[in-house]
Amino acid sequence: MYDIKELFEATSVQNAVELRLAHPQALILAGGSDILIQMREGRLAGRELLSIYGLDELRGVTLEEDGTIRIGSLTSFTHVTQDPIVQKYINVLGQAVDMIGGPQIRNIGTIGGNTCNGVTSADSASTLFAWDAMIELTGNEGTRRVPISEFYIKAGVVDVRSDELQTAILIPKESYEGYQGHYIKYAMRNAMDIATSGCSVNVKLSEDKKTIEDVRIAYGVQGPTPLRAVVAEGLGRKKEISLDLIKQISEAVIEDIKPRDSWRASKALRQHIAVEMAHRCLIEAIKLSGGEV
Amino acid sequence: MAQYKLVKCTINGKETETMVDVRASLTDMLRNDYRLTSVKKGCEVGECGACNVIIDGECFNSCIYLAIWAEGKKIQTLESLLGPGGELADIQQAFIDEAAVQCGFCTPGFIMTAVQLLETRKEYTREELRKHLAGNLCRCTGYENILNAVEKTMLRRLGKL
Numbered sequence: 001m002y003d004i005k006e007l008f009e010a011t012s013v014q015n016a017v018e019l020r021l022a023h024p025q026a027l028i029l030a031g032g033s034d035i036l037i038q039m040r041e042g043r044l045a046g047r048e049l050l051s052i053y054g055l056d057e058l059r060g061v062t063l064e065e066d067g068t069i070r071i072g073s074l075t076s077f078t079h080v081t082q083d084p085i086v087q088k089y090i091n092v093l094g095q096a097v098d099m100i101g102g103p104q105i106r107n108i109g110t111i112g113g114n115t116c117n118g119v120t121s122a123d124s125a126s127t128l129f130a131w132d133a134m135i136e137l138t139g140n141e142g143t144r145r146v147p148i149s150e151f152y153i154k155a156g157v158v159d160v161r162s163d164e165l166q167t168a169i170l171i172p173k174e175s176y177e178g179y180q181g182h183y184i185k186y187a188m189r190n191a192m193d194i195a196t197s198g199c200s201v202n203v204k205l206s207e208d209k210k211t212i213e214d215v216r217i218a219y220g221v222q223g224p225t226p227l228r229a230v231v232a233e234g235l236g237r238k239k240e241i242s243l244d245l246i247k248q249i250s251e252a253v254i255e256d257i258k259p260r261d262s263w264r265a266s267k268a269l270r271q272h273i274a275v276e277m278a279h280r281c282l283i284e285a286i287k288l289s290g291g292e293v
Numbered sequence: 294m295a296q297y298k299l300v301k302c303t304i305n306g307k308e309t310e311t312m313v314d315v316r317a318s319l320t321d322m323l324r325n326d327y328r329l330t331s332v333k334k335g336c337e338v339g340e341c342g343a344c345n346v347i348i349d350g351e352c353f354n355s356c357i358y359l360a361i362w363a364e365g366k367k368i369q370t371l372e373s374l375l376g377p378g379g380e381l382a383d384i385q386q387a388f389i390d391e392a393a394v395q396c397g398f399c400t401p402g403f404i405m406t407a408v409q410l411l412e413t414r415k416e417y418t419r420e421e422l423r424k425h426l427a428g429n430l431c432r433c434t435g436y437e438n439i440l441n442a443v444e445k446t447m448l449r450r451l452g453k454l
């Protein structure tokens with residue numbers, strides 16, 4: 001038995017918004033693989049919960065008319081990985097969320113829940129940062145969209161207002177068209193582990209595959225929230241591909257990241273792996289795009 | 294004040310309904326209301342897979358699944374594998390033959406993961422099997438025999454052994 005004070009079950013998105021306003025203390029419960037566990041451990045014991053898990057309208061991946069990829073917030077990690085649209089256009093996202101926990105956790109865990117708990121180690125987060133994802137929130141006044149970089153306010157805090165719930169994650173066409181990406185998760189074990197750090201890189205090459213048109217580098221656990229390595233990205237744009245360039249870009253990520261010492265890893269180790277991960281991801285993403293290194 | 298809800302679902306092929314406390318996990322409901330004690334309480338925080346059951350064809354840790362979410366779902370536990378005369382399924386027999394059971398606490402969870410895997414009728418490499426079984430922990434066997442049991446059953450079903 002869980003120590004739940006009171007449980008409300010939303011019957012539709014509209015109903016969820018009403019319940020949010022009526023019960024401001026209630027925590028939104030998606031798949032529950034964070035909240036229910038924290039409840040069991042005592043940290044969230046005795047709280048009110050608002051379950052949205054039954055809202056099937058928030059499941060699935062679709063391609064909108066303008067080419068935007070729409071991922072319903074309650075889509076499970078397994079379903080993100082198996083989805084043909086994800087596989088075709090943003091395969092690296094499916095690969096990244098396939099590294100979370102174990103199979104059972106990937107079946108219950110949702111991509112919306114993974115972003116809404118605001119932790120920097122979320123395996124989906126760095127890749128969504130790399131793809132310049134937009135977060136769709138639905139509230140009393142309808143929907144609004146925020147770039148994912150603004151959605152994360154600080155550690156554990158995301159921009160969900162008191163009447164809102166996250167309803168979708170959107171990847172605009174201009175973010176993914178022509179790009180290829182690669183993700184590396186660095187953890188102590190291959191399964192059932194939280195990332196010591198994660199790095200997601202995507203690149204777009206010129207027609208002749210000799211120049212980097214655009215590059216995006218994102219990290220988890222290199223700061224209180226997931227972040228982009230803007231300085232390093234700037235060094236790579238519109239430059240001819242070479243091992244030297246890749247080295248330069250990777251080393252520059254030190255300017256962007258803000259790692260700290262924790263029991264999981266020291267700051268020095270995190271910096272070291274940040275450079276190494278960027279290096280390997282860049283090479284992989286360039287190869288996937290048909291370039292040569 | 295306790296809050297109750299009627300939950301209708303299909304368990305091991307039978308349509309059922311019961312009033313559950315909304316604070317109950319699916320493990321609580323399966324064990325207490327339906328006496329399906331193959332569903333074990335190991336860690337109760339989604340780490341070990343001892344409570345693993347199949348819901349609509351996918352594996353879930355029932356300890357972190359609210360009982361009320363089972364509404365309208367098809368749930369399968371280890372008890373469903375038993376034949377009419379009490380015969381064991383091939384995968385259960387393989388666990389015995391390969392000595393993949395010691396204390397047995399993890400076994401139902403492992404077997405249900407294997408059942409879902411075997412139903413895909415695909416041939417997996419040893420590495421892939423490891424990944425698929427990564428959500429189940431065993432403190433006794435050291436995993437090798439469990440992997441052997443699953444691998445052999447898979448090959449037998451595919452007619453390759």
Ligand code: FES
Pocket residue numbers: 333334335336337338339340341342343344345354355356357
């Ligand atoms: S008892 Fe459910 S995962 Fe351990």
Ligand code: FES
Pocket residue numbers: 393394395396397398399400430431432433434
């Ligand atoms: S046989 Fe004892 S935990 Fe697996």
